[in-house]
Amino acid sequence: MKLLIKLAWRNIWRNKRRSILTLAAIMFASLLAIAMRGIQLGTYDLNIKNVVELFSGYLQIQEKGYNDNPNLNSSFQVSTNIINALKDTKGVSGFSPRIYADGLISYKDESRGASIFAIEPGAESQVTSFMKNVNKGKFFSSDSSNEIVLGSELLDNLNAKVGDNVIILAQGYDGALENNKFKIVGTVKFGAPGMEAATVIMGIKTAQSLLAMENHVNAIAIKIQNIEQLKKVKFSLAGKIKSSSLSVLSWESINPGLEQLLEFSNVRGIVFLGILFVIVAFGILNTVLMSVTERYREFGVVLSIGMPQIKLAYLIYLETFFITLVGIVLGNISGYILNSYIVHHPIMFGGELKKFYETYHFLPQAQSSVQFSIFINVSISIIFISLLSCIYPAYKVYKLEPLKGIRHT
Amino acid sequence: MEILKAERLVKIYQDNGVPVSALNNINLTVSKGEYVVIAGPSGSGKTTLLNLLGALDKPTEGRIYFEGEDITTKDKNELSKIRLHKLGFIFQAYNLIPVLTAIENIEFSMMLLGISDKERKEKALALMDELGIKELANKRPNEMSGGQQQRVAVARAIVNNPSVVLADEPTANLDSVTAGHLLDLMEQMNSEKNITFIFSSHDKNVIDRAKRLIILKDGRIDN
Numbered sequence: 001m002k003l004l005i006k007l008a009w010r011n012i013w014r015n016k017r018r019s020i021l022t023l024a025a026i027m028f029a030s031l032l033a034i035a036m037r038g039i040q041l042g043t044y045d046l047n048i049k050n051v052v053e054l055f056s057g058y059l060q061i062q063e064k065g066y067n068d069n070p071n072l073n074s075s076f077q078v079s080t081n082i083i084n085a086l087k088d089t090k091g092v093s094g095f096s097p098r099i100y101a102d103g104l105i106s107y108k109d110e111s112r113g114a115s116i117f118a119i120e121p122g123a124e125s126q127v128t129s130f131m132k133n134v135n136k137g138k139f140f141s142s143d144s145s146n147e148i149v150l151g152s153e154l155l156d157n158l159n160a161k162v163g164d165n166v167i168i169l170a171q172g173y174d175g176a177l178e179n180n181k182f183k184i185v186g187t188v189k190f191g192a193p194g195m196e197a198a199t200v201i202m203g204i205k206t207a208q209s210l211l212a213m214e215n216h217v218n219a220i221a222i223k224i225q226n227i228e229q230l231k232k233v234k235f236s237l238a239g240k241i242k243s244s245s246l247s248v249l250s251w252e253s254i255n256p257g258l259e260q261l262l263e264f265s266n267v268r269g270i271v272f273l274g275i276l277f278v279i280v281a282f283g284i285l286n287t288v289l290m291s292v293t294e295r296y297r298e299f300g301v302v303l304s305i306g307m308p309q310i311k312l313a314y315l316i317y318l319e320t321f322f323i324t325l326v327g328i329v330l331g332n333i334s335g336y337i338l339n340s341y342i343v344h345h346p347i348m349f350g351g352e353l354k355k356f357y358e359t360y361h362f363l364p365q366a367q368s369s370v371q372f373s374i375f376i377n378v379s380i381s382i383i384f385i386s387l388l389s390c391i392y393p394a395y396k397v398y399k400l401e402p403l404k405g406i407r408h409t
Numbered sequence: 410m411e412i413l414k415a416e417r418l419v420k421i422y423q424d425n426g427v428p429v430s431a432l433n434n435i436n437l438t439v440s441k442g443e444y445v446v447i448a449g450p451s452g453s454g455k456t457t458l459l460n461l462l463g464a465l466d467k468p469t470e471g472r473i474y475f476e477g478e479d480i481t482t483k484d485k486n487e488l489s490k491i492r493l494h495k496l497g498f499i500f501q502a503y504n505l506i507p508v509l510t511a512i513e514n515i516e517f518s519m520m521l522l523g524i525s526d527k528e529r530k531e532k533a534l535a536l537m538d539e540l541g542i543k544e545l546a547n548k549r550p551n552e553m554s555g556g557q558q559q560r561v562a563v564a565r566a567i568v569n570n571p572s573v574v575l576a577d578e579p580t581a582n583l584d585s586v587t588a589g590h591l592l593d594l595m596e597q598m599n600s601e602k603n604i605t606f607i608f609s610s611h612d613k614n615v616i617d618r619a620k621r622l623i624i625l626k627d628g629r630i631d632n
Binding site (some may be wrong): 302 | 460463465466485486489490492493494496497498500504506507508509513516517518520521526565566
C-alpha cells in the first residue's frame with residue numbers, strides 16, 4: 001500500500017509542468033469558490049443582521065395566524081409566563097412588545113394612510129436600531145405620552161413640520177372608530193421609501209389607549225446574542241411558553257421577501273460555483289486522460305506482471321486525489337487569507353449599486369466570512385468533482401488488456 | 410514434470426479485416442526446470458507464442474495447460490492471478506517503472522502479493538545481493554545502463570519464485586558482453602533455483618546457450 005501511494009505521488013511529478021498547471025487550476029478554483037462563497041455568506045449575514053436588527057428582530061412571539069393575517073384581534077397579554085420564558089431562555093439578549101395597526105393621519109387639509117407602530121422606547125432600543133435613524137427632531141422617551149415620530153416622507157406628504165399636531169383616526173380593538181390628537185416630535189429614516197411614507201411610531205401605552213387594547217400587544221420582538229443559535233433559541237423559547245395560541249417565528253417567516261431574495265441570490269451563487277466546478281472537472285479529466293494514455297505501455301507491463309486492473313484504476317484515483325488535495329490545501333490557505341482581509345476591509349459600494357442596496361435596507365458593502373463550513377464544503381465539492389472526472393480514465397485503464405498496453409506506441 | 414502444454418494452438422489476427430495467421434497448429438510441452446529458446450526469423454510467431462504461453466493473449470483455437478490447468482478458459486482476473494503467482498516476465502525494453510528505484514521495482518510484484526514492507530525489502534535486498542546489483546538499489550531506471558536495468562528486470566521476474574519465466578528478446582538492446590553476463594545470470598537461476606526459462610530470440614548468443622531449441626517458421630514449429 002505504501003509503495004502504491006509512493007508510486008502515485010511520484011507519478012504526479014513525472015510531468016511537472018502539466019501537474020503544476022492542473023494543481024494551479026484546482027488551487028484557483030478553490031480560491032475563487034471560497035472567496036465567492038465567503039463574500040456571499042458574509043454579505044448575507046451582514047444584511048440579515050442589518051435588516052433584522054433595524055426593524056423586525058430575530059424572533060417574534062405572535063398569536064398563531066397573525067403573521068399571515070395581521071389584525072388587531074390577534075393580540076395577547078404579555079403575561080408573567082412569557083416574560084419569565086424570555087428571561088430564562090439562554091441566548092435572548094432583549095425583547096420588546098409591539099402593536100401594529102392601520103389608521104388615517106390628518107394635518108389641516110392633508111390626510112394619509114398610516115401604519116401605526118407602537119413600542120416601548122426603552123425596550124425597543126435593546127432589540128432594534130431604527131430609533132437611531134432620527135433625522136429631524138427627537139424620539140419620544142415615554143410610551144404613554146401623545147408624542148409621535150413619523151417616517152420622514154410622511155411628514156413631507158402631510159406638509160407638516162416637527163412640533164405640529166396631527167389627528168389620527170383608527171379602528172379600535174372593540175371595532176369602534178377612535179381618534180386622538182398627537183404631537184410630531186421627530187422623523188425617522190428606514191432606508192425604504194414605502195415605510196417612510198406611511199409609518200407612525202408611538203408609545204405602546206398611547207396606542208393601547210387609542211385602540212382600546214388595554215394591555216394587549218400584537219407581537220414581542222426578540223434579539224438574540226448569536227444568529228447561529230437562532231434555531232436553538234427559538235426551540236428553547238417555544239418550549240417554555242405555555243400558551244397554545246402563541247407561536248415563536250424566526251426572521252425568515254417575519255420577512256419572507258428578504259428570505260426569498262437571499263435564497264435566490266444564494267441559489268444563483270451555487271449555480272455559478274457549479275459551472276466553475278464543471279469547468280475544473282473537464283480540466284482534470286483532460287489531464288488525467290492524457291497522463292493515462294501516455295502510460296499505456298507502462299500499464300500494460302504492470303498488468304502483465306499480475307497487477308489487477310482494479311488496483312491500476314485505484315492508482316489513477318490516488319494520483320488524482322493527491323493532486324486535488326495539494327491544490328485544495330493551497331486554495332484553502334490563500335482563500336482564508338483573502339476572506340480574512342475582506343472581513344477586516346469590507347468592499348464599499350458606490351453609485352447605483354449603493355442605491356439598490358439601500359432600497360432593500362442592505363448596507364452598501366460586501367463583507368466576507370471565514371466560516372469553517374465554507375472551506376469544508378468547497379473542499380468536499382472539488383474532491384468529489386475530481387474523483388468524478390477520473391471515472392472515465394480509470395474505466396479505460398480498467399478495461400485495458402496487458403498486451404494492448406505493451407504494444408501501445 | 411510437465412509444466413506447460415500447448416495443444417493445436419492457432420492464432421489468427423485481423424489486419425484491417427483480413428485474417429492473418431500468426432500461429433498454426435502448435436503442439437508443445439515444457440517441463441519444470443527446462444531452459445527453452447524459441448527462435449525464428451521476424452514474423453515467425455515467436456512473440457505471439459510467448460504471449461499465449463504467458464497468459465497475456467488467448468488463442469483462436471487450441472488449448473494451453475499450465476500445471477495441468479486449462480488457462481484458455483480463464484477470465485482476465487484469474488489470468489492476472491496466474492501471471493502474478495506463477496509467471497515472471499522479462500521484456501526487450503526492460504520496462505521498469507521509471508518513477509521507482511531498482512529495489513522498489515523488485516518490491517512491486519511482491520507488493521501485489523500483499524507481502525509486508527519489511528519482508529519485501531529483506532527479500533529484494535537478498536536477491537539483489539545474489540545477482541550482484543545491490544549497489545543499484547536506490548537508483549532509478551534512468552540512472553542505470555541497459556544491462557543493469559535488465560538485471561533488475563530479471564530480479565523483478567524471479568523474486569516471487571515463479572514456476573516459469575518468459576523472456577521476450579531479453580538481449581536485443583544489449584551489447585554482446587552485457588548480454589553474455591545476463592545470460593550467465595539466467596542460466597545460474599535456472600540451474601540453482603530450477604526456474605523454467607522460455608526465451609523468444611533470434612540472438613545467436615541466446616540460441617547457442619539453449620538447452621532446448623524450438624524453431625518457428627511461418628507460425629509452425631520447424632524442428
